[in-house]
Amino acid sequence: MTNNLTLDDFVAGLPKAELHVHIEGTLEPELMFDLAQRNGITLPFNSIEAVRAAYDFSNLQDFLDIYYQGADVLRTEADFYDLAMAYFARAAADCVRHAEIFFDPQTHTDRGIAYETVVGGLNRAQLEAEAKWGLTSGLILCFLRHLPEEAALETLEMALTHLDKIIGVGLDSSEVGHPPSKFARVFARARELGLKLVAHAGEEGPPEYVYEALDILNIDRVDHGNRSLEDDALTKRLVASGLTLTVCPLSNYKLCVVEDMTHHPIPHMLKRGLKATINSDDPAYFGGYVNDNFRALTAIGLIDQADCVTLARNSITGSFAPDARKAALLKELEIYAG
Ligand SMILES: Nc1ncnc2[nH]cnc12
Numbered sequence: 001m002t003n004n005l006t007l008d009d010f011v012a013g014l015p016k017a018e019l020h021v022h023i024e025g026t027l028e029p030e031l032m033f034d035l036a037q038r039n040g041i042t043l044p045f046n047s048i049e050a051v052r053a054a055y056d057f058s059n060l061q062d063f064l065d066i067y068y069q070g071a072d073v074l075r076t077e078a079d080f081y082d083l084a085m086a087y088f089a090r091a092a093a094d095c096v097r098h099a100e101i102f103f104d105p106q107t108h109t110d111r112g113i114a115y116e117t118v119v120g121g122l123n124r125a126q127l128e129a130e131a132k133w134g135l136t137s138g139l140i141l142c143f144l145r146h147l148p149e150e151a152a153l154e155t156l157e158m159a160l161t162h163l164d165k166i167i168g169v170g171l172d173s174s175e176v177g178h179p180p181s182k183f184a185r186v187f188a189r190a191r192e193l194g195l196k197l198v199a200h201a202g203e204e205g206p207p208e209y210v211y212e213a214l215d216i217l218n219i220d221r222v223d224h225g226n227r228s229l230e231d232d233a234l235t236k237r238l239v240a241s242g243l244t245l246t247v248c249p250l251s252n253y254k255l256c257v258v259e260d261m262t263h264h265p266i267p268h269m270l271k272r273g274l275k276a277t278i279n280s281d282d283p284a285y286f287g288g289y290v291n292d293n294f295r296a297l298t299a300i301g302l303i304d305q306a307d308c309v310t311l312a313r314n315s316i317t318g319s320f321a322p323d324a325r326k327a328a329l330l331k332e333l334e335i336y337a338g
C-alpha cells in the first residue's frame with residue numbers, strides 16, 4: 001500500500017533501474033582521499049571541502065578535466081572493487097534493482113593499469129551486489145570520443161578475452177567536434193560481436209549527432225538526447241522507434257545543459273511520448289544519486305507520482321536485462337504502484 005506516502009517516500013521505495021551511471025563518476029571525495037592515501041598519491045587538494053568546492057562547472061569539458069584527474073587514484077583491483085561496492089550500496093538504498101554501468105577503460109589503460117584489473121574489480125563487486133542486495137547489473141564499455149577511432153578499436157580488441165564481462169559498448173567524453181560517425185567501424189565490430197550499443201548524443205551536441213548515432217552507429221539506446229527536442233522530425237522518429245533515452249537532470253543542471261531545473265525537458269519528453277528515464281550520470285560530481293534526481297523534479301512540481309511510475313517503468317523496459325528479470329521487476333513495480 002502506497003496511498004498515504006509522501007511523494008519523496010514514494011520515490012524512495014519505487015523499484016527502478018539505473019541505465020546511465022559512469023562508475024568513475026561515483027568516486028566520492030572521501031573515497032578519493034582514502035585511495036590516494038592507500039596508493040601513496042598526493043592530491044592537488046588539501047581537504048574534502050576543497051574538492052567539493054572545485055566541482056563548479058560551466059560546461060561538459062570543465063567537468064571532464066577534473067573527472068579524469070580524480071580517476072588517477074584508481075590503481076588496483078581492490079580500488080575498482082571498493083568504488084563499485086560503494087555505488088551499489090547507494091543504489092540499493094535507492095531501490096535500484098538493476099544497474100547498467102559505464103566504465104572508461106582508456107582512462108585507466110592509458111595510465112598503465114591493466115584492463116583485467118579494472119574489469120576484475122568491477123566484476124567482483126557486481127557478483128557481491130547481486131548476492132547481498134539482489135541488485136543485478138551489467139557493464140558497458142565506453143570509448144572516449146576525444147581519442148582516435150584506432151584507440152577505440154584497440155580497446156575493443158583488449159576486451160575480447162573477457163567479452164562475457166560486458167553487455168555493450170558506449171561513447172562518452174567531449175561530444176562537440178567528435179561526432180558519432182567517427183566511430184562507425186568500431187560500433188559495427190561491436191554489433192558483430194553481439195554487444196548492445198549506446199552513445200551519448202545530443203547532450204551538448206546538435207540533433208545531427210543523434211541522427212548519426214541512429215543511422216551510422218545503429219544504437220539501441222540514446223544517452224541524454226536532450227537536444228533531439230530541437231528537431232520535430234527526430235523527436236517523432238524517436239517516439240515511433242520506442243528507443244529509450246537515459247536522461248540525467250542534475251547533470252544537465254550542473255553542466256549548464258539546462259538553464260535551471262524549472263526548464264528541464266523531462267515533462268515535455270513524457271508528453272511527447274519519448275521513453276525517457278531518470279539517471280544520475282556522475283553522482284559524486286553532480287550532487288546526487290538516482291532518487292535525488294527524481295526529487296530534483298518532484299520538489300518543484302515538474303513531475304508527479306504517475307510520471308515517476310512511468311519513468312521507473314521505462315527504466316525497466318529500456319534495460320538490457322534478460323526478459324525474465326524485466327518481467328519480475330515490472331511485476332514488482334505494478335504491485336508497488338497499485
Ligand atoms: N555527462 C557525460 N558526458 C560525456 N561524457 C561523460 N563522462 C562522464 N560523464 C559524462
Ligand SMILES: [Zn+2]
Pocket residue numbers: 020022172200223281
Ligand atoms: Zn554520461
